[in-house]
Amino acid sequence: MANIMQSSQEEQIVVFQLMEQVYGIDINSVYEIIRMESITKVPRSPHFVEGVIDLRGRIIPVIDLSVLFGLGQNERTQASRIIIVEVSGQTIGMIVDSVQEVLRIPVSAIEPPPPVVNGIDVAYLRGITILEERLIILLDQNKILMEEEKDQLLQPNIAGNQA
Amino acid sequence: MFSDLEIGVFIDELEEKIQVINDGLLALERDEENPDIIQEIFRAAHTIKGSSGIMGYINMANLTHEMENLFDKIRHSEIHVTSAMVNVLFEALDTLKALKEEVTGDGPAVDTSSVVAKIKDFVEGGGAAGEVPVQNSAMNEAPVPKAPAENTLASRQWLEIGDVEENVIREAELRGYQCFKVAVDIDRDCQMKNVRAFLVFETLQQVGDIIKSEPSAEDIQEGKYDVGFQVVLITKEDPDSIKNLMITISEVTEAEVQPLILSNAENMYGQTKTKEAPGAQPAIQEKNAFKQEYSDKKAVKTVRVDVNKLDNLMNLVGELVIDRTRLNRFAEIFESRFGSDDLVESINEISNHLGQVTGDLQEQIMKARMLPVAQLFNRFPRMVRDTAQKLNKEINFVVEGKETELDRNVIEVIGDPLIHLIRNSIDHGIETPEERLAAGKPATGTLLLKASYAESHIVITVQDDGRGIDANKIRNKAVEMGFVDRETVDRMSDREALQLIFRAGFSTKNNEVSDLSGRGVGMDVVNTAIEQINGTVELDTKPGAGTTITIRLPLTLAIIRALMVTLGKQVYAFPLTNVSETIRITDKDVRRIGNNEVIVVRDKILPLARPGRLFNCPDCVEATKMFVVILGSGDKRIAVVVDKLLGEQEIVIKSLGDYLGQVQGLSGACILGDGKVALIADVRGLVKKLGAEETAYAVG
Numbered sequence: 001m002a003n004i005m006q007s008s009q010e011e012q013i014v015v016f017q018l019m020e021q022v023y024g025i026d027i028n029s030v031y032e033i034i035r036m037e038s039i040t041k042v043p044r045s046p047h048f049v050e051g052v053i054d055l056r057g058r059i060i061p062v063i064d065l066s067v068l069f070g071l072g073q074n075e076r077t078q079a080s081r082i083i084i085v086e087v088s089g090q091t092i093g094m095i096v097d098s099v100q101e102v103l104r105i106p107v108s109a110i111e112p113p114p115p116v117v118n119g120i121d122v123a124y125l126r127g128i129t130i131l132e133e134r135l136i137i138l139l140d141q142n143k144i145l146m147e148e149e150k151d152q153l154l155q156p157n158i159a160g161n162q163a
Numbered sequence: 164m165f166s167d168l169e170i171g172v173f174i175d176e177l178e179e180k181i182q183v184i185n186d187g188l189l190a191l192e193r194d195e196e197n198p199d200i201i202q203e204i205f206r207a208a209h210t211i212k213g214s215s216g217i218m219g220y221i222n223m224a225n226l227t228h229e230m231e232n233l234f235d236k237i238r239h240s241e242i243h244v245t246s247a248m249v250n251v252l253f254e255a256l257d258t259l260k261a262l263k264e265e266v267t268g269d270g271p272a273v274d275t276s277s278v279v280a281k282i283k284d285f286v287e288g289g290g291a292a293g294e295v296p297v298q299n300s301a302m303n304e305a306p307v308p309k310a311p312a313e314n315t316l317a318s319r320q321w322l323e324i325g326d327v328e329e330n331v332i333r334e335a336e337l338r339g340y341q342c343f344k345v346a347v348d349i350d351r352d353c354q355m356k357n358v359r360a361f362l363v364f365e366t367l368q369q370v371g372d373i374i375k376s377e378p379s380a381e382d383i384q385e386g387k388y389d390v391g392f393q394v395v396l397i398t399k400e401d402p403d404s405i406k407n408l409m410i411t412i413s414e415v416t417e418a419e420v421q422p423l424i425l426s427n428a429e430n431m432y433g434q435t436k437t438k439e440a441p442g443a444q445p446a447i448q449e450k451n452a453f454k455q456e457y458s459d460k461k462a463v464k465t466v467r468v469d470v471n472k473l474d475n476l477m478n479l480v481g482e483l484v485i486d487r488t489r490l491n492r493f494a495e496i497f498e499s500r501f502g503s504d505d506l507v508e509s510i511n512e513i514s515n516h517l518g519q520v521t522g523d524l525q526e527q528i529m530k531a532r533m534l535p536v537a538q539l540f541n542r543f544p545r546m547v548r549d550t551a552q553k554l555n556k557e558i559n560f561v562v563e564g565k566e567t568e569l570d571r572n573v574i575e576v577i578g579d580p581l582i583h584l585i586r587n588s589i590d591h592g593i594e595t596p597e598e599r600l601a602a603g604k605p606a607t608g609t610l611l612l613k614a615s616y617a618e619s620h621i622v623i624t625v626q627d628d629g630r631g632i633d634a635n636k637i638r639n640k641a642v643e644m645g646f647v648d649r650e651t652v653d654r655m656s657d658r659e660a661l662q663l664i665f666r667a668g669f670s671t672k673n674n675e676v677s678d679l680s681g682r683g684v685g686m687d688v689v690n691t692a693i694e695q696i697n698g699t700v701e702l703d704t705k706p707g708a709g710t711t712i713t714i715r716l717p718l719t720l721a722i723i724r725a726l727m728v729t730l731g732k733q734v735y736a737f738p739l740t741n742v743s744e745t746i747r748i749t750d751k752d753v754r755r756i757g758n759n760e761v762i763v764v765r766d767k768i769l770p771l772a773r774p775g776r777l778f779n780c781p782d783c784v785e786a787t788k789m790f791v792v793i794l795g796s797g798d799k800r801i802a803v804v805v806d807k808l809l810g811e812q813e814i815v816i817k818s819l820g821d822y823l824g825q826v827q828g829l830s831g832a833c834i835l836g837d838g839k840v841a842l843i844a845d846v847r848g849l850v851k852k853l854g855a856e857e858t859a860y861a862v863g
Contacts, residue, residue: 092822
């Protein structure tokens with residue numbers, strides 16, 4: 001019973017860093033976190049798609065989150081990780097600068113995002129929370145995978161056709 | 164009610180039997196009184212009647228009952244087969260198919276009364292006096308299936324004894340055994356028919372050997388029988404004790420034991436018994452006595468497996484193949500690092516063995532996914548018959564190589580293209596009897612559908628001896644339809660001109676769109692579908708003499724051999740089916756036409772694609788000497804510059820996933836031995852894109 005109570009009030013998030021900013025994503029959508037490995041570039045794919053990797057026999061596309069957010073290309077370091085997220089049957093990897101910890105945050109502490117956070121379109125965000133004086137931006141994993149990106153995925157192809 | 168699983172089994176069986184009846188009717192049309200065929204149809208109808216009755220599909224049971232009645236009369240030569248009758252029977256078959264769709268929920272409710280009445284007319288019209296079928300149309304509204312008449316004791320229809328059984332029986336009699344026919348009826352409300360049947364079989368086998376059963380032993384033990392079943396028992400017991408044994412089994416309502424007396428009269432269905440079968444082991448000496456394998460249909464033991472399970476299995480094997488390749492690599496690395504020490508040798512041994520086992524496993528699973536192409540081909544005779552009748556053409560449809568096995572995915576894909584091709588042949592190819600006679604050909608046209616193996620391909624041929632295709636007609640039509648201008652078309656060779664019919668929207672029929680063909684979706688659809696599975700379509704025609712269309716298909720879709728190359732830092736795979744050759748060229752060989760680079764290979768001008776142009780690959784160096792891979796799809800060829808040739812490899816095709824979707828120029832990805840991902844080039848797409856200009860070059 002206590003458990004249910006707790007889960008209804010709290011949420012676990014995976015906290016990671018990207019361009020000096022701290023982000024969080026719902027742990028339920030995180031499939032696993034792997035180290036950077038060699039990524040096969042896919043020609044004519046959207047600019048934020050870094051390429052594809054082999055995840056135990058599955059081909060998984062990997063996106064560069066900082067490029068997707070329009071923050072520019074980040075540097076790959078020893079701390080860089082690929083967070084594999086699975087949302088409504090689709091699996092993708094997201095490159096982040098580092099993964100820090102798993103946190104429990106009270107649901108009541110999640111606030112709606114201000115219109116623009118750090119230059120990132122609010123569309124990808126679920127909210128922000130302040131925990132122990134840290135500002136954590138919560139991502140909406142559904143929106144990262146969704147419609148607008150699909151459109152974007154198609155456009156460079158069309159451009160490629162004409163080239 | 165019945166579970167989905169049970170309904171699934173029923174539907175499977177139903178489809179099988181419908182096919183049997185279909186084949187039978189087609190054969191009957193040609194060879195009217197062949198007792199074997201009649202018997203086969205009778206049995207199929209009987210089986211459907213039984214199982215549909217159990218499942219509560221009354222209309223179906225009723226319809227098949229009438230069919231069964233009719234065939235019962237035919238096989239007793241009380242009625243003779245007429246073409247009108249065959250037509251009605253085909254109608255009945257179509258109704259049966261519609262009923263099947265009703266059951267699966269794919270179709271609306273079906274009214275069977277009219278066709279039932281028509282069959283009844285034949286039964287009564289030609290039937291001998293007295294025996295009027297018990298069922299009548301009132302049964303349509305009956306809420307529960309009634310017991311089929313012949314299973315009541317009074318008019319029990321005993322199973323028939325074939326040649327093989329006869330020999331066994333004679334043998335047994337010589338050894339002092341007796342032979343009985345045993346009929347057992349199980350309570351209609353019995354919940355566990357299979358268990359009861361099992362008990363009956365067990366009990367009987369304690370006292371003797373069962374050499375035949377009706378329905379088959381498997382069906383019986385799965386509970387797939389109506390109210391009862393019959394077996395032929397060889398035993399030393401007397402009939403009364405057998406009967407008592409049967410009655411003591413619970414839920415057995417009735418048991419009847421009759422001595423089986425062999426006589427020539429018993430052998431009434433035409434098979435002359437010639438063989439004494441000297442080599443045949445007497446069945447009684449064998450412990451396992453289910454001898455229905457002897458009956459004329461090969462009863463191969465099978466298990467029905469969901470295709471998805473096979474697909475999963477195939478995926479798993481694919482991963483195993485990848486790991487095997489990886490292990491091989493590591494074994495090599497170990498060897499080079501530690502020399503040949505014991506551990507390295509063990510690893511090598513393990514790696515080799517794993518390699519063998521995986522190879523075998525891969526082959527076996529691949530085979531398990533294979534189906535004889537008969538599954539598809541069997542659909543066509545009926546289609547040809549109907550189409551030919553509609554168009555007033557006489558066609559002798561010849562099917563060869565039905566037993567050729569193909570991956571079931573391939574079979575699914577080629578169904579529609581083949582329908583198109585066959586219809587085309589009948590509609591456009593083969594002439595009417597009058598025209599044929601006038602042209603000095605036999606009135607009956609021949610249409611050949613043939614499947615065969617050739618190297619690692621399956622070749623399917625659709626050949627007719629019709630009027631062929633006139634390249635000039637195609638030229639004119641292409642201009643008329645605005646595909647090409649007159650000048651271009653006149654410069655085309657006949658072969659090139661014929662390729663025009665593969666263009667989307669092309670049709671030779673003048674405005675007259677029949678419901679059969681002529682909508683201009685034909686050949687284009689065929690070509691696209693076949694190329695999608697890495698196959699090719701070739702067309703060969705001689706005006707006045709006929710047309711041959713040859714389809715080449717890969718054996719399987721999941722695993723292909725590919726040429727691995729590097730472009731920049733990345734590895735790409737070109738399916739070997741599309742690679743025609745690799746050559747080395749230097750800068751000097753490259754010529755320019757307009758803005759495009761081309762090379763000349765044996766007098767043919769091929770568009771040359773640099774990786775940069777092909778895949779937007781920025782880090783590819785341009786050297787003065789380069790490797791060129793010549794890729795082909797259909798009639799078009801292109802040359803692609805690559806950095807390095809790595810060699811051939813077996814690769815497992817994986818999709819890039821929904822997220823990336825279709826990426827232009829790529830058909831998927833595969834995983835290499837070192838765990839990296841290589842991209843598979845979509846040769847068809849590339850060739851189409853780059854080769855589109857080829858004709859222009861040739862002209863310019």
